[in-house]
Each structure stands twice: as C-alpha cells, then as structure tokens.
Amino acid sequence: MDTKMSTRKALIGGNWKCNGTIASVKSLVAEFNKAKGAMPSNAEVFIAPPAIHMGLVADNLCKDFALSIQNVWSGKKDFGAYTGEITPAMAKDFGVQWALVGHSERRHTVAHESDELLNQKVLATLAAGMKVILCVGETLEQRDGGKAKCVVLSQIKYGISGVKISDWSRIAIAYEPVWAIGTGRVATPEQAQEMHKAIREWISANVDSKVANSVRIMYGGSVKPANCKELWKMGDIDGFLVGGASLKPDFLTIVGCVKDGAGL
Ligand code: 13P
Numbered sequence: 618m619d620t621k622m623s624t625r626k627a628l629i630g631g632n633w634k635c636n637g638t639i640a641s642v643k644s645l646v647a648e649f650n651k652a653k654g655a656m657p658s659n660a661e662v663f664i665a666p667p668a669i670h671m672g673l674v675a676d677n678l679c680k681d682f683a684l685s686i687q688n689v690w691s692g693k694k695d696f697g698a699y700t701g702e703i704t705p706a707m708a709k710d711f712g713v714q715w716a717l718v719g720h721s722e723r724r725h726t727v728a729h730e731s732d733e734l735l736n737q738k739v740l741a742t743l744a745a746g747m748k749v750i751l752c753v754g755e756t757l758e759q760r761d762g763g764k765a766k767c768v769v770l771s772q773i774k775y776g777i778s779g780v781k782i783s784d785w786s787r788i789a790i791a792y793e794p795v796w797a798i799g800t801g802r803v804a805t806p807e808q809a810q811e812m813h814k815a816i817r818e819w820i821s822a823n824v825d826s827k828v829a830n831s832v833r834i835m836y837g838g839s840v841k842p843a844n845c846k847e848l849w850k851m852g853d854i855d856g857f858l859v860g861g862a863s864l865k866p867d868f869l870t871i872v873g874c875v876k877d878g879a880g881l
Contacts, residue, residue: 627660627849627875628789628833628856630685630750631863632717635667642670645864646677652869653679657876660856663715664863668703675711685715685750688723691737695745705745716742717858719752719776721795732775739776739788748787750835750858751776753816757796765794769812770819782825789833790816791858797838799860806847806854809836813853842870849874 637645649664656662665685666674675684686708690699695706705716719735730738735751742749753772755765773790780788792812797804804812813834821829836848837858848854856875862868 623852623855625831625833625855627657628663628835629660629872629875630663630665630715630717630791630835630856630858631868632665632685632687632720632837632858632860633667633670633864634687634722634860636864637667637670639670639673642666642673643677646674648866649682649869650677650679652872653681656681657872660872660875662872665715665717671708671711671713675713683715684711684713685717686713687717687720689716689718689738689742691734691741693741693744705742705747709745709747713747715748715750717750717752717791718742719772721752721754721793721798724752725756725795732772735776736778740779743780743784743787748789750789750791752791752793752837752858754793754795754798754838760794760796766812766815769816773816773819774823777824782828785824785828785832789835789855791835791837792816793837793858799839801839803839803841803844803848804836806851809848810851810853813851813855817853840871842867842874845871845874 663683663685665687690702690704692699695704718738723730739749753769755768759765759768794804816834817829833855834853835856835858836854840857840859841862857871859868859871
C-alpha cells in the first residue's frame, strides 16, 4: 500500500557510472525489459548508461525507462570543436531526456568541476530542451565539521543561478552525501529527510514556494532493496539515484518499493 501523502511523482534513476561491456549491457537490458508494462504509475524511471553505450541502450531498452546522460558539455553551441565532449543537443538527438549535472564523482574525483562550470552545464542543458538532475552532497569531513547544510545549499544556489522559474519543471535535485556513495553506509532516513527538508525550505525562500512543493528531491548513496522502503516513507524523499544496485535486477525491486514495497 502506498502510504505516501505526496503529489509529486517519484523519480528513480539508475546511474551505471563507468561500468559495462557490450555483453553485460545487453544482458542487463534484457533483465530490465522484463519490467515492461509493470512500472508503478506514480513513478518515472530512467537509466543513465555510459555515453558509449547510449545507442545500444536506446535501441534495446523498452520505453518504460527514460534515458539520462551522466555528464554534458557546457558550451553554447550544439556542435563544434569540443574534442571528447557530448553536447545536450547530441544527447537529445538520441532520445535522451535527462542529464546528471554535478555528480560527486565529477565534482570531487574524476574532473574537479566547479560550481561555475556546473551552472553553465545546467543552463546549457535546459536551453537544449532537456531535463536536469542537479546532484549535490557534502563530504564526511564537511558533515563532521557541521557544514553539511551550508555546503549543500551553496551547491544548489550556484548550480541553479540564472534558471527561470518556468524552467524549474525540468529540474530535479539529487542529494547524495559523498560518504554514502559506494560505501554501503546509507544515510539514515532521518538524516536524509532533514537535508531534503532543508533543500525544499531553501527553494521556497529563495526561488518560489510552488516550485519548492513540486520539485523532486531524490536521495542517492548506497540505496538497496533492504533500505529503500524506510527512506521512501520520508515526506521529502521523492525517489532515488541508484549506483551499484542499478547494475543488478535489485534496481527493479527498488523501483517497486514506491508502489507497494513488493518489487515489480
Ligand atoms: P551507490 O548506490 O553505488 O552508492 O551510488 C550512488 C550514486 O552515486 C548514484 O549516482
């Protein structure tokens, strides 16, 4: 039974990160295709494969799943001399609706992307007509130093700078505490709820109260079938951004938890 008193449609994404071979992607897609026609009506679900596998996934995964790119280029032009990059326009051409922007691995480990660059990526993605998931989260050091909310709210403030109110219907936020990503150490439902509430309150005070009520705030960081139900009960948790468990049929169990907790 769905006891959630939210009017927001759940948003659940599988971020495959830098994983997979042609063979493993084909096999995972076949596994996920078993969920065709069984998606909860109150959920929007997407997969973010590595860009090199996007065509393979777009051609073979059933349309119950939307697609997201894991990263985009920030330039104003749709095509050009950007060796190694992929523009939002190119992703859109493949039928990709969403782009992750500011994943902690892009901010901290892989590319050291700045708030300013991430803001340009948000604006470029929206300008191309795509939807954005702005990822935010604090490190363990920042949490232990009592700075978690300040860090996260500042990442949002800079990330969404210059976004028009009318474009907020194409933005979601993913709160992914860095210390919970890939560590098996999930945030407690109370820790996650506290941050999601703070994010919503900040948006209400600094953007618009209607936007705050409608924007989806996903939680990410060691989400598994064993912990998703408790997280999902929290009023301000509107879905999940799943890493490791999205490389397994476990992902479908997590999607199912927003329906009745029984998986798909
Ligand atoms: P894990 O679920 O593997 O902790 O990864 C979370 C994440 O980074 C999703 O974007």
